[in-house]
Amino acid sequence: MSGSRGTGRSRAAEGAENFPVALRVLPRELRVALRAVYDVVRVIDDLGDEPGPVARSGTETNTGDTAGRRVARLNAFATDLGLVWAGGLPDAAVLRALVPVVRERGLTQDPFDRLIAANLADQRVERYETFADLLGYCALSAVPIGRLVLQLFGVDAPAGSPVEQRADAVCTALQLLEHWQDVAEDRARGRVYLPADDLRVFGVAEADLDAPRATPALARLVRYETDRALELLGTGAAVVADLHGWARIAVAGYVAGGRAAGDALLRVRGDVLGGLASTRRRDVLRHLVVALASARSAPARFSQASTVRSTP
Structure with missing residues (x-):
C-alpha cells in the first residue's frame, strides 16, 4: 500500500518495503493478485526513474537517457496498459500477467493511469514549494495504490466514503515516510521532496542535502516531517477496524x-544522510499486533463498511 517508487528488480526491492508484509500471510490467490499489481507498479516507477532499459517492461531504450526518453517510455507503456481493458494483448509481460487479475477482481484503469501521471510529473517537477503541493503529488503517486488494494480485496469503498478517505491518508503517509527515508537517494536523482517553504523555515539549504551527515537543522526538519506523516498515518489507521478478513490483516500490515x-x-x-533509516522487521510485527488488537476492540462504525471475497 506504499506509494509508487518491474519484475526482476521488484523482487529484490520488496524486502525493503512494507508491501510484502501482506504477501507473506495471505492465501496464494491473493498473493498472486497482489504481486501482479505490484510488478506493474514497479515497472511504471522504473520507467520514470531508471537510466537504462527496464527488464521485461516491453519498452527498451538506449542506455543514454533523458527526461524525454523516459516520457516516451511511460507513454508507450500507458498505451500498452490500455489494452488490458480494451481486450487486446499487451506487449509487456507484466501487463499480460495483470489481465486475469483485472478480470477476476474488477480492477479499474484509473489508478494505474494516475501512477503513470505521477511518473510523468517527475520528469518536469523536481521541487515542491509547499506541503500542500506535495500532497497533490501523493494523490497521484500513493493514493492509487490503496484504491487498488481495496479493489483487490473487494472492499466496498464508494468515492468519498470514510473507508476510502482513511485508506488515502494511510497511503499518503506511507509515501511521505518513504520520501523522508530516501532524501539522499532522491537528491542524487535531482529531486527534492522536502517542501521548499519548510526548508526555508528550518534554515536548510539544498546544498546541505549533499553533505555526508545531516546538519542539526536538517535533522530537525526530517523529524518534523516524520511527526507530520505519522500524525496523518494515525488519522487513517482507523481504516483497519473498518475492514474484515484478509483485508484487515493486509492493511494492518501496511499501517504497521x-x-x-x-x-x-x-x-x-x-x-537520513549519515545513518540508514532502515525499517526493522521486529518493529513491523510489534506494530502489526497492536493494529490488529486495536481493530478488534474498536466499536463498529458502519453496518456495511466493507466486504471481501476471501476470508481467513
Missing part, C-alpha cells in the same frame, strides 16, 4: 510498516 518506518527515522534522529 509505516509506523516502523517512522521508528527508523526517529531512531537515526532525522540524520
